[in-house]
Amino acid sequence: MGLRVKVLGDWLREQDLLDDGAEERLLSLSERLQTDKVMVAFVAEFSRGKSELINAVFFAAYGRRIMPASAGRTTMCPTELGYDPALPPCLRLLPIETRLESKALLEWRLVPEQWTRVDLDVDNPDQLAGAMEKVSEVRYVSQDEARALGFWHDEQPEDNPPVNAQGLVEVPRWRHALINMAHPLLKQGLVVLDTPGLNAIGAEPELTVSLIPQAQAVVFVLGADTGVTRSDMSIWREHLATLQSSSATRFVVLNKIDTLWDELSTPAQIRAQVERQRQETARTLDLPVEQVLALSAQKGLLAKVRGDGMLLSESHLPDFERLLGAQVLGARQAMLISAIDNVVGQLNEQAARTMSVRRRELTEQLSELKGLRGKNQTVIRQMRLRVEREKAEFDGSAASVLTVRSAHMKLLREVFKLLGSASIKQSLAELSVMLREPGLKLGVKKAYATGFDNLRGVLGQIQSLETEIHNMLTASFRQLNTEHGFSLQATPPPDTQRFLDDLAAVERSHLQYLGVGNMVQLARKEFSEKLLRALVSRVRSIFETALGELELWNKSLSSQLDSQLRERRKAFGRRIEAIRRIQDAAGGLDGRIDEINALDAHWQQVQARLDALTRELTAHSALAEQGAAQPEPAEA
Structure with missing residues (x-):
């Protein structure tokens, strides 16, 4: 599966259909396939x-x-x-x-x-x-x-x-x-x-x-x-x-x-x-x-x-080995297949959107050039001036994107701050003081509850900020789509529920540990320090995972916008260049029309190839899922 994903990624890269966000998702998936x-x-x-x-x-x-x-x-x-x-x-x-x-x-x-x-x-x-x-x-x-x-x-x-004879x-x-x-x-x-x-x-x-x-x-x-x-x-x-x-x-x-x-x-x-x-x-x-x-x-x-x-x-040892394969490794394989299908689906959608924009612009340019047939140099020059004005207007309106980005980054900085070490330390401050106090810690369960309530509150704030960012970008993307014919989509932010579930599991394991006769051990400073370090380390790991997913989401949104802005600027450049060539050389019009028709045929072939590659991957995923209960056998 990993090789097939790499083949798809390499092909998309060759066709210039892989923006920075898609590249990041692909790298993240490849790393997960190797390290998960x-x-x-x-x-x-x-x-x-x-x-x-x-x-x-x-x-x-x-x-x-x-x-x-x-x-x-x-x-x-x-x-x-x-x-x-x-x-x-x-x-x-x-x-x-x-x-x-x-x-x-x-x-x-x-x-x-x-x-x-x-x-x-x-x-x-x-x-x-x-x-x-x-x-x-x-x-x-x-x-x-x-x-x-x-x-x-x-x-x-x-x-x-045991103690030996020397004590x-x-x-x-x-x-x-x-x-x-x-x-x-x-x-x-x-x-x-x-x-x-x-x-x-x-x-x-x-x-x-x-x-x-x-x-x-x-x-x-x-x-x-x-x-x-x-x-x-x-x-x-x-x-x-x-x-x-x-x-x-x-x-x-x-x-x-x-x-x-x-x-x-x-x-x-x-x-x-x-x-x-x-x-x-x-x-x-x-x-x-x-x-x-x-x-x-x-x-x-x-x-x-x-x-x-x-x-x-x-x-009956083979029964146990089958259990390891079917229920344990099979579950891992099913999760990876789901991740592959999700990323491949996103890559397909992104590439299809980019190709749709390119083909629509070719169609518009073809119509524009056909309208120049039989026209004199004055008409052609006026068309070039009109396209240059459109480009200048686009560049001016596209600059307004910077305002949206500024607000977007301000909210993101708040999210990143909430997921940092200082935020964790602040959330667990009362518990840290309690665990470091000498003697029996009779109120420690209450301090744990307060600490985890604080951490859940942090994730709640993050969810609210994610929603605010998503709503803002949805409105901005809708406006850009209307004004410029873009196909921007504000994908939903990562769901924080998984991280809440992880926190709940950590809380359960700690509370269980406190309730099984370890209160005496907890009175020892070095023991309670170990427990606190283990807790902070685990919470930091959860928050870092959440941070990674948010960064990937943010990069995906930014890259989508950058890609379509870049495509539109390239399209203006191609239109102006085509008109210049028509001005400079007789017969250039028909030649450019033929080029556009050839490009459109090329992108049709690329679309067909993309569909074939993703179908192959999806079919292979389905077969792999069916065989998940029977992974590669262990050595006999």
Whole structure:
């Protein structure tokens, strides 16, 4: 699809049918096709087989385990698995000490020199597995340092990590890991977030209030041998249960069903037992049973390594892989197809308008020139003077556009100011003061509500300013269309509802976090600072996205006006040049008439080609949407 969009863009550029706004939309779409990702967060308590499931889906082709999957605590830091073609295969690790600094995790991504990079040899399974062991590395620190890093809590001793004989506390060596590999599913835009257990999740508030809520799907892994334990329920209630009101899709994987394979039971009895486990798990978590999958990641991995089709079927791992393809990647593909259709439709409309203006001007010029047949030089000179007067009048009236633009830019500056960092800081001022106060923060929920009400108010002001800009340009465009025969259209501004929904999701994740026993942690200055930084970083990201869409909308409107003003000036120039040539050379009239007829035929062909290209793209989009449920298969 990306190549077809590029072909259309290149062709429009060759025909001089791509104005600055259309060019910007095309670049934005191309970037989205390359960078748009869909994140699936894998969440589980320790020893539920989460890392084994990732091995079975993504690394079975290596014939061995790649991600550490031994019993106990293996994934000690959150790990993202994805693909960026601009980078070589590598593992990047953010030191745990960065928790002591003021930057949010999102900001650390923009400081690549602070990450430790390990290049990966994707053709060497042993080197690959050895490199991946780093995600489970630990270090031993004093209790004071562990406390500062967020891993030691005097008020919750039962949740503290192990202490060695020297009295030192075991903490992860790394805060976050990024793995870049060209696996087929990852190349299609899938990003896997592998999270550690409950205690480690709680130590990194950005996981709970930012990364997990932003994931398009969450896979909660349980053990069929243990069922839903108390710590499993804690993770579910504290971090996942509220996602039902967001856009995330939640799935539960009941792993290790091979522990139920009893040689003294019949296959029917085993299937019945697995089904009872699914039903019970669904009831416990208040989920539709269709969202609970029972499988054996270990047997699925073994079956792939051995090439055992029967064992692979019995493991039910393919059911999970189809889910990733159909419901997760399929949803991404459908969104991208919708974006392509929208941009292609806009490009088609813009190009068709430009061609319509050009052909109308050719028709007018043809009529004008035919009226000169048999006329003497005096009549021809008078016509040239008349066209020059019309051009001067047009230039004078077009100058009034500057007045409209001045008012337009003044309103836009207000919008841009509202979406800036100072506006966010002002909206969250009361909450910032509250979170930085020492001790228990009993009024913090009220401060959160005030802060988010302020942010919603900002978006409301932006919506009003957008409407004012749109109404002003609609009136101006209507006048220009009437006076000059333009075909300007004031497209509607971006809808702020999506950004309001994003703010609501952020608010929910923070309020949920405050309501699950973290009030004691919140009393600690360094913890509340992390929470505040995570909030500001997320809100800034939402506002920057809104700003980008507004800039694109504004450029589209301005470019449309610039394009038609430029076309009209070119048309005047062509008319004057044609009359000059007729004045200077006998027979020039018929020659120019023939040229105009040829140009009109050319634009008819261009219009036909444009229609054909857009039909091909639309047809390809429809086929792609039909096949969205069956994307490129994963490696076996």
